[in-house]
Amino acid sequence: MCGIVAAVADRDIVPVLLEGLRKLEYRGYDSAGLALINENGLQRLRALGRVAELTAQVDETGAAGNTGIAHTRWATHGAPSERNAHPHISGGLAVVHNGIIENHEALRAHLKADGYEFTSDTDTEVVAHLIARELQTTPDFFTAVRASIARLQGAYAIAVLREVEPDRIIVAREGSPLLLGLSDAGNYAASDASALLQVTRRMVYLENGDCAELKRDNYRITRVDGTPVERPEKESQLSADAVELGAYRHYMQKEIFEQPAALSNTLEMLETAHSIQPGLFGADAEAMLKDVRQVLIIACGTSYHAGLVARYWLEAIAGISCAVEVASEYRYRDSVPDPQTLVVTISQSGETADTLAALQHAKALGMTRTLAICNVPESSLVRETALRFITRAGPEIGVASTKAFTTQLAALYLLTLVLAKSRGRLTVSHEAAELTALRHLPVAVAKVLELEPQIKAWAGHFATKQHALFLGRGRHYPIAMEGALKLKEISYIHAEAYAAGELKHGPLALVDKEMPVIAVAPNDALIEKLKSNLQEVRARGGELYVFADADSEMQASDGIHVLHLPEHYGALSALLHVVPLQLLSYHVALVRGTDVDKPRNLAKSVTVE
């Protein structure tokens, strides 16, 4: 949540800051601001709303400078407003911050007692005043910032500049992502690499507890106590095109259509493989997975839904017991640890605060067999697990997760097969058939995408609805949950998912002609049961929208709309059936005119609790 960009260079860095903020806007977009040092001293511009509003202010004022920090905000403390927008200033310095300062109230009370006045409701302003106060007794800027952050509790990434030291920016990281970008013409910092590709590919990823001083032609990193540390410089492999919209209207649309390529990249290693090996999950995987007794999957949101699908696979195919838990619940629950549990964390960003904290909680309970399934190789999550599988979906910018989900499912299916094999439940012929199915998956998904025109035609039926019900059974119940999440997230239609067998235990009371009911109806062992559930809906006047398979006998009739997916895909059918639900929510959002990529109140990566 919140995006930071900082730059100190030989040139006017305002265009760099603004372009960086545009790239980071997916992280938060309720206000934006920047602070510069130029011949007039410290200049601050802030705007409620999007980066475009801030850009308009820059155009009006002609703001320019060689040193600056900038921020795009997702409100935590204090409503979205110009006065709460970052940077916050105190005594000639300016601070931008991502994260939450948990002890801000106590610090605020001390600072107020010392005469500091607060002009915002944010926790960040505490940081600005703390550093200003520290500078009165600690003249060195870098030392003063370090001494101040040593007093902070919580998670943060910050960037600070000071009017009287126009060639210096101080940054620090604890719990929220921050990296440095290096170039011959200046040095930079940002919340993620996409913001800096415009100026450099040379990145240095800061670790928690790192602080850095950036100047035009050099930088240094220390720990909070001042001990110098070296962090490796890495060449970013991120393609600039990967974060551009290209011919698409929205990132979500682009990312839905990128799914065949994302799957193909994620499963690339299978192209020439004759078998599925534990090494896919890391060098120690064979030893670690050998005598695993159960699997515990921890994640949030869409990633949690991927875990729910995997539970069906792991229990049915690998014969291993599996629990799936929302990270924000697991981290605070008294649970019974078993050191022979494989703890699987799933996250697109690898920076989700609840997932990271839940992993730390599991480790503290003695569960050291940990695996991250993650789309960002440099993320915190990947650094903190013993095993890892990097999905290769490419950057996902749209707040609604799509290609990350299907690639997570592909990774979880591979894990299922590896565990099935290690437990003697995968015959050679079964393994060969699974490899063939996985290799064909990108083509199968591409065929489902061809249904877009029919799905678009359905979208209009939902435009005026307030509620929708999604139904599924078995491993397609989590797919119904994912469909409901997508619809509510981007079209603001209230949507709930139920296991279709639960309908008559309560939710059937909601069904009338105003309630569209979307059914995920693959031609699997539960199809006849599902058909009976759908009859229960129809009998109450509910309008049904059914996603069936080509070989199913389901036919459209009065009040029953049916779309047939091109083929039934066995155990992997969940990966196909989620795609029309993604497309449906996308087109419903278009009809309703909502902001598809930046839905209200949300942000892409939830790095605060």
Ligand code: M6R
């Ligand atoms: O980056 P993560 O996968 O850890 O994010 C988890 C959720 O915040 C995320 O999936 C969220 O639910 C999406 N916006 C759903 O589309």
